[in-house]
Amino acid sequence: MFAAASIAILVAILLYLVRALLGPTAFDRILATNALGTKTVILVSLLGFVYERPDFLDIALVYALINFLATLAILKFIEYQRLG
Amino acid sequence: MMIAVDMLLLTLLGITAVAVIRTRSLFGAVLLMSIYSLLMAIVWYNMQAMDVAFTEAAVGAGITTVLLVGTLVYTGREERREPRVHWPALGICVATGAALVYGIQDMPRFGDPAAPIHGHVAPEYIAQNAPHGDQIGPGAPLANMGHHVPNQVTAVLASYRGYDTMFETAVIFTAGISLILLRGAPREKGRLFRRRRRRAPRARPRDESETAGDG
Secondary structure, X not given: OHHHHHHHHHHHXXXXXXXXXXXXOHHHHHHHHHHHHHHHHHHHHHHHHHOOOHHXXXXXXXXXXXXXXXXXXXXXXXXXXXXX | OHHHHHXXXXXXXXHHHHHXXXXXXXXHHHHHHHHHHXXXXXXXXXXXXXXXXXXXXXXXXXXXXXXXXXXXXXXXXXXXXXXXXXXXXXXXXXXXXXXXXXHHOOOOOOOOOOOHHHHOOHHHHHHHHOOOOOOOOOOOOOOOOOOOOOOHHHHHXXXXXXXXXXXXXXXXXXXXXXXXXXXXXXXXXXXXXXOOOOOOOXXXXXXXXXXXHHO
16 A cells, blocks of 8 residues: 555656646746655655554655755745845 | 566666656756656666665655756856767777676676675675574674664664764765865855855966956
């Protein structure tokens, strides 16, 4: 069951990748990247259960935090044209 | 299962890598680099290399993206159009890649316990960190860690590689101090890098004429 879910998430990642490649505006790409990061978090949790090591959930939490950081920087750049 | 996930991920990685090269928008390239790092982190994770996956996600997808976006402030959004293929560079890249692939053939099989890297210092570390009780005297290991750190990987990373990490930190600290001394500390509060310099230091060649004009 977890394996099937992982494959489904990978297909979803492929779709996000297509959107990030084609995306006509910058916001399509940002959304695709951010959603792909979320899918990474889910995939990390799922694969943790596939490998029967559910303590990998902690790693998924760290991924979620990192994903947030990069998106914040990108959006700040879009809004103010500078960082800091 | 592991193979299927790996194959799918590596296909996605290939697509992303080609897209990073092909895209003309620098902003899109930065985002695709971030996606590449995320996918790479999952690949490391799938190999059960947790610390590498952590580093890839934190440095590749996190800090590098922020630094590259910071670079976009100075460069603009679009790549300059250079359609001509640089044949010598292509030849060097292909030759280097071929040499590397040739070198891979001599490597031991993935996960081989008889590989040289597993026979150098690892057995000593494992023996020292294994639980011995209060063994003292002849036959006792040189340094008895007495199972102080239950996880062997954590023991090597945090204890045996402590000097490595400490001097890495010293090197990075020195590099940061040198940069601040060379560039001059930022005067404006809340901004690490100034966009326009008022008093031109000797950092870039373009500024040298201005300095000469002042003198």
